[in-house]
Amino acid sequence: MNVLDRLFAERAASVRSGLSTADAPEPGGMADLEGTAGPGGAMDLGGAAGPAGTAGPDGAVGPGQVTVMVVMRRLDLGDLVHGALEFTAGLSPEEADIWYRNWTRTRFLLGNPHNLLGSPAVRTVGPGGHLAWLGPVDVARPPGPSRLLKPVTGRLPELPPSVHLPGERRGAPCEIRIACRGLTTAGYLIHLHHTLAEAVLLGKIDPRTPVRLVHVPDLDDESALSSAYARVHYGADGALRLYTFLA
Template identity: 30%
Template sequence: MSTAANTRPLATDPLAPAALARLDAVQRGLRGGPAPPGLSVAVVVADLDPAAFLGGAADFALAIPEVLRDGWYRAFTRTVFLAGRPASVAPRHAYRHATPTADLAWYGPAPRRELAPLSRLLRAFRGPAPVEVPAGPLTVPVTGRPTGRVVDVSLATAGVSTGAYLVHVHHLISEAVLRGLVRPGDTLSVAHADTLDVTDFPAVLDPARAASVQTRITPGDTDPDRLRLYGVLTPTRDEGGR
């Protein structure tokens, strides 16, 4: 499912139950009750370092004020990625969060009209296709006092452009943070693979476990009539293996 789609996937697709569970969770919101006005986020990208991006996305989402969280969550964590140098943009548009190297900066959550001047100033970030990621696993600490909790993150990259990678990863990490699955001081253990096979995640994709896992499922780029698993996040263990 796309981030803003209200269409429901075909029940015959093996990924449909997990996709529907995520759709239903977003529609219920973080606290239930009437939906607040939808909010958006913009990210200015000078260069993509996957580890910095993953950590920055988590740190940004953790710092969002409580009053803004549900509006962004119920808008399917809607985000645009813009090409630019945050240090050059900051004098005219102050960001909410930036990575230590200032290669990435986050704006919002805010109504779309408030982010429109930034979108008019900068073009969409593209990057190489397919996305370039490290061959080995990544260990990404989330800012905060270390908790000892390890959050496993699996990401699919075959046929995924840099722009699509930004979208998939940002939705996965942001929603997990807003739902409390990633906390300050956790460690993200990140593995990239060409594809994520549904048969490798039978328990994780069980809708009965939807409250304790985060998935990124959306129509594939090459076959939009079929769902593809782009990301799985499971806060499963501490560093002692328990």
Template identity: 40%
Template sequence: MRPTDADVLASAARARLGAVRAGLAGDGPSAPRELTAVVVVDAIDPAAFVAGAASFALALEPGERAGWYRAFTRTVFLAGRPGSVAGRHPHRRLAPGGGLAWYGPATRRELSALSRMLRTFQGPFPVDVPSGPLAVRVPGRASGHRVEMTVATGGVRSDAYLVHVHHLVAEAVLRGLVRPGDAVRVRHRDVLDPADFRAALAPGRAATVQTRVSHDGTDHDRLRLYGVLISNRDRGGH
């Protein structure tokens, strides 16, 4: 019997859970856990956000990579102007244009002063994104590799969009699917129909595909496909 869309999404969600529990190649029991990243957001620039998220994840030390991955790349988004915040809290990574800044990953205690200073980012609803595809180059010398990324935006809040895209990009980087100099094409659709991505969602493709599956924002009992990232590399890194 052909699996239903719900079955396909549940399988993809279980695959992600299993990958995170297994950890990254080469990490060990001493890898730090419970790490959180923070992004200070002035305004959403999708291309700068994708490039910045990739650059941030690529620059992490091995222990940070392993610990943050095991924490499901947990990230908090705070509203603020990175330039104004930097005087008291120097950022680790600044996106092109200066509207987004990354901190951590660190323990929540280490990030508590920054979290108390700023409120949670919300932004417009639904999220406002360009209608056409975006061409994003991951910082670094051109690699010749291509990455196709598709993200759902219909009925998606701005803060939820940041969460979904950040998980998608960060985990793909940590698994080795996205690397310096890769060319990433980002497309936005109102809805991602699992039927259109069945080949990518197949268990045999897990090594070269990163997915973002989560509960539907309007129906918590239903899973929804929020993002698919497909690399033309031969295999992933976990």
């Protein structure tokens, strides 16, 4: 078993175990519920899915399946990082556990967060007001306003080599390296959001810690072995790829 196979297997085992001993229902298909980028950058998040994140033949949704929704007006890295950390840190133990058992499933939708501020489903709004977090919600019963919004699509805009985002605490930042080659905007959002959320849920990142994002074309697989957290998932070609890790 190579490095990526091992890391992916370890993550699947962790998801099956959950974050606590609470008797939360497991979603069907385990590794099948990952939010992934499909053709053109659209996110395929419905029903049972195969390794590459494509929808199953019936699109059925089983019990205990939840998702988080992020409504985005524009890509703002400060809002994305700080909002994801704040949202995840604010979940109850029960919410955190069931969301983790659902592979931190997330949908990114285009819309104006200010139009949703009256919705009780809104949990967190980014400091700049460009992104808002809703949920976790039942996959089969999304909030009414979200049903009118389209998924994020499109080409990933050019990103700076590194971005430093101050936190509430002083000290050295937590560095997240991201492999950007071939990513759409949706793919970038998915991989970074999974990294932020799961690192908080697993106690790898203090939500108040400064964060530095480092954008590179690809990452060395061996570097993941010494990282606190590494995000490994299937790419469009069906092969496992290292997308992010905490340096």
